[in-house]
Amino acid sequence: MTDTAVRKSRGIRHRGALAVFLVPFGALFALFYVIPIGYAVYQSLLVVERDGTFGPAVQVFGGLTQYIAVFENEAFWSSIGRVLLFGVVQVPIMLGVALILALLLDSPLVRGSKFFRLAFFAPYAVPSVIAAIMWGFLYSPNLSPFTGVTQTVDFLSAESVLWSIANVVTWVYVGYNMLIIYSALLAIPSEIYEAARLDGASQFRIAWSIKIPLVVPALVLTGIFSIIGTLQLLAEPQVFQSFSSAVTSTFTPNLTIYSTASIPNISLAAAMSVVLALATFVLSFTVLKLTQRRTAA
Amino acid sequence: MTATTASPRSANAVTPRRARGSGSSQHSGIRESAVSRTIAMAVMVVATLYFLTPIWWLFVASSKTRADFTTTAPLWFADFALFENIAALFDYRNAVFLRWLANSALYAGIGALIATIIAAMAGYAIAKYTFRGRETLFNVILGGVLVPATALALPLFLLFSQVGATNTIWAVFLPSLVSPFGVYLSRIYAAASVPDEIIEAARIDGAGEVRTFFTVATRLMAPALVTIFLFQFVAIWNNFFLPLIMLRDESLFPVTLGLYVWNTQVSQIPDIRALVIIGSLLSIIPLILTFLGLQRFWQSGLANGGLK
Structure with a gap:
C-alpha cells in the first residue's frame, strides 16, 4: 500500500x-x-x-x-467472402510451413541454421508491391524462367489467380512468422527437453509433445496478425490487375473501398471501411478468445 | 552412450541456448538417424530455393541487356550490363526514379526515427511512472496495434482533404510517425530492462527525468529501439495504400508507388518493363542490407519483447 x-x-x-x-x-x-x-x-x-x-x-x-447500402452491396460481400476463403486456406498453410521451418531450425538435425534463418527471412524485406511485380513476371507464360510450367498451367486465370496471390503473400510472410515462432522456441529452457531426451524420445516426438504446445501463444499471435492482413489485402491484387484481367476492381474489400471512394462515393466507402474494421476486430478477438479457452481447458 | 549424454548436459550448465543449437549436433547425431537428418536438410534446401530463387532471378534479369532478357537462360548471367541498366534507369525522365528513392528514404528513414523516439518516450513513461488512466491509455494504444494501416488510409484521406493537405509530403509523412506497436514493445522492454534503482540513482545525482531517459534508459533499451525502428522503417517503406490515395504529384511518390505506376504502363510502353525490373532490385537492396547489418539487435528485440 x-x-x-x-x-x-x-x-x-x-x-x-x-x-x-x-x-x-x-x-x-x-x-x-x-x-x-x-x-x-x-x-x-x-x-x-x-x-x-x-x-x-x-x-x-x-x-x-449508407450501412443499409453496404449490406445490400453484393460486390462488397463477395469480396469479403473471397478474402475469407483465401484466409482459411492460406493462413494455416503459411503458419504450418513457418512452424515446421522454425522447429527444424531449432532441432539439432540442421546445420547452418543461421544461414537458413536469414535466407527464409529475406523476402520480408521485399515490399508487397515489389513482390507482386516480381511474381507477376515469374507467373508470366512468356517471360517466366519456368516457361515449361507457366505455359501448361495458367497461374493468372480466373480460377487460379487468387491462389497465385496467396503464394506471393506466403512467400513474403513465412520467414517473419517463422522468426516469431523460433524466438518463442528459444525462450523454452532446455532442461525441459533433457528428461525426454534421456528417455530416448526422438526429435519428432519432442517437437510434437513438448515444443508445439509451448509455442501456441506465438501461433495465436501470428494467426491474429495474419487474419488482419488477409482482410486488408490490397497491394498484391492491385498490382495483379496489370497481369490478369480476372482481378476486378472489387476483388478484395479494400479494392472495393478504393474504387467506391474514387467514384466518388465517399460516404459509402467510409461505411464500408467501418464495417471492414469492425469485422477485422471481431474476427481477431474471436480467434484470441477461442484459443485462450482451448489452452485453458 | 553415457559419455554422449553427459557432455551436452555439462554444456547446458554453462550455455543452455547454444547446447540446443548446432553445438550439440555431434552428440545427438548418434541418436538421430541419418535418414531424419537427410530429410531435414532436404526440406531446408528446398525452402531456400523457394525463398531465394525469385530474388536471384530479379538480380540476374537486372543484369541483362534487353535482347538477352528474352533470349538467354533466365536464371544465369549473359552479358553483364547491370551498371548500364542502372545508368539508363537513373537517366529516365530527369532521374525521377532517384527522386522516388530519396522520397522513400525520407518518409521511411526520418519517419521511423521520429516514430521510434516518440514511441519509446511514451512506452517508458507508461512502464516507469504511475499516473491516473495509465492502463486505460495503454489499452487504447494496444487497440491501435490491431488497426491496420490500410484501414486508416481512407479516413486519413478524408481528414487531410478537409484541411486541403492531400497531395503533400505531410499527408504521407505525418501519419507514419505513429507506432502503437512501438509503445507496446517499449513498455515491455523498459519494464524488464531499466531497473528503478538506476532511475533513482540518476535522480539523486540531480539529473532531470527527461535527461535520465535520453542518457540512461535509451541505452538500456537499445535492442528494442532498433527493433521498433526497423519494423517501422519497413512498414513505411512498404506502405502503399496511403500514398496511393493521397498523392497525385509524381515527384512526391515513394518508390513502391512509382514502380506500381510504371508497371501499369508496361502494356503501352514495353520498354519500361526493363526499368521496372531494375528499379525493383534497387528498391529492395537498402532493406536487405539494413536487416543484415542490424540483425543482432532486432533478433534479440523480437525474442525479448515480441511475445508477452
Whole structure:
C-alpha cells in the first residue's frame, strides 16, 4: 500500500516530465488514429441530396442509410467472402510451413541454421508491391524462367489467380512468422527437453509433445496478425490487375473501398471501411478468445 | 552412450541456448538417424530455393541487356550490363526514379526515427511512472496495434482533404510517425530492462527525468529501439495504400508507388518493363542490407519483447 502511495506522489511530482514523454505520442495518436476513425464514422452517416436532377449536391445526415447500402452491396460481400476463403486456406498453410521451418531450425538435425534463418527471412524485406511485380513476371507464360510450367498451367486465370496471390503473400510472410515462432522456441529452457531426451524420445516426438504446445501463444499471435492482413489485402491484387484481367476492381474489400471512394462515393466507402474494421476486430478477438479457452481447458 | 549424454548436459550448465543449437549436433547425431537428418536438410534446401530463387532471378534479369532478357537462360548471367541498366534507369525522365528513392528514404528513414523516439518516450513513461488512466491509455494504444494501416488510409484521406493537405509530403509523412506497436514493445522492454534503482540513482545525482531517459534508459533499451525502428522503417517503406490515395504529384511518390505506376504502363510502353525490373532490385537492396547489418539487435528485440 505504501509503495503505491509513494509511486502516486512520484507521478504527480514528475508531471512536467510525464507531459514531455506522453504528449507527442498522444497528440499524434489522437490526430492520425482516433480523429480519422471518428471522422470516417461521421462521414458514413451522411448522404448526398440534390435539389432536382441538376441542383447542387448537399450532404445531409442520413442515419444508417449508407450501412443499409453496404449490406445490400453484393460486390462488397463477395469480396469479403473471397478474402475469407483465401484466409482459411492460406493462413494455416503459411503458419504450418513457418512452424515446421522454425522447429527444424531449432532441432539439432540442421546445420547452418543461421544461414537458413536469414535466407527464409529475406523476402520480408521485399515490399508487397515489389513482390507482386516480381511474381507477376515469374507467373508470366512468356517471360517466366519456368516457361515449361507457366505455359501448361495458367497461374493468372480466373480460377487460379487468387491462389497465385496467396503464394506471393506466403512467400513474403513465412520467414517473419517463422522468426516469431523460433524466438518463442528459444525462450523454452532446455532442461525441459533433457528428461525426454534421456528417455530416448526422438526429435519428432519432442517437437510434437513438448515444443508445439509451448509455442501456441506465438501461433495465436501470428494467426491474429495474419487474419488482419488477409482482410486488408490490397497491394498484391492491385498490382495483379496489370497481369490478369480476372482481378476486378472489387476483388478484395479494400479494392472495393478504393474504387467506391474514387467514384466518388465517399460516404459509402467510409461505411464500408467501418464495417471492414469492425469485422477485422471481431474476427481477431474471436480467434484470441477461442484459443485462450482451448489452452485453458 | 553415457559419455554422449553427459557432455551436452555439462554444456547446458554453462550455455543452455547454444547446447540446443548446432553445438550439440555431434552428440545427438548418434541418436538421430541419418535418414531424419537427410530429410531435414532436404526440406531446408528446398525452402531456400523457394525463398531465394525469385530474388536471384530479379538480380540476374537486372543484369541483362534487353535482347538477352528474352533470349538467354533466365536464371544465369549473359552479358553483364547491370551498371548500364542502372545508368539508363537513373537517366529516365530527369532521374525521377532517384527522386522516388530519396522520397522513400525520407518518409521511411526520418519517419521511423521520429516514430521510434516518440514511441519509446511514451512506452517508458507508461512502464516507469504511475499516473491516473495509465492502463486505460495503454489499452487504447494496444487497440491501435490491431488497426491496420490500410484501414486508416481512407479516413486519413478524408481528414487531410478537409484541411486541403492531400497531395503533400505531410499527408504521407505525418501519419507514419505513429507506432502503437512501438509503445507496446517499449513498455515491455523498459519494464524488464531499466531497473528503478538506476532511475533513482540518476535522480539523486540531480539529473532531470527527461535527461535520465535520453542518457540512461535509451541505452538500456537499445535492442528494442532498433527493433521498433526497423519494423517501422519497413512498414513505411512498404506502405502503399496511403500514398496511393493521397498523392497525385509524381515527384512526391515513394518508390513502391512509382514502380506500381510504371508497371501499369508496361502494356503501352514495353520498354519500361526493363526499368521496372531494375528499379525493383534497387528498391529492395537498402532493406536487405539494413536487416543484415542490424540483425543482432532486432533478433534479440523480437525474442525479448515480441511475445508477452
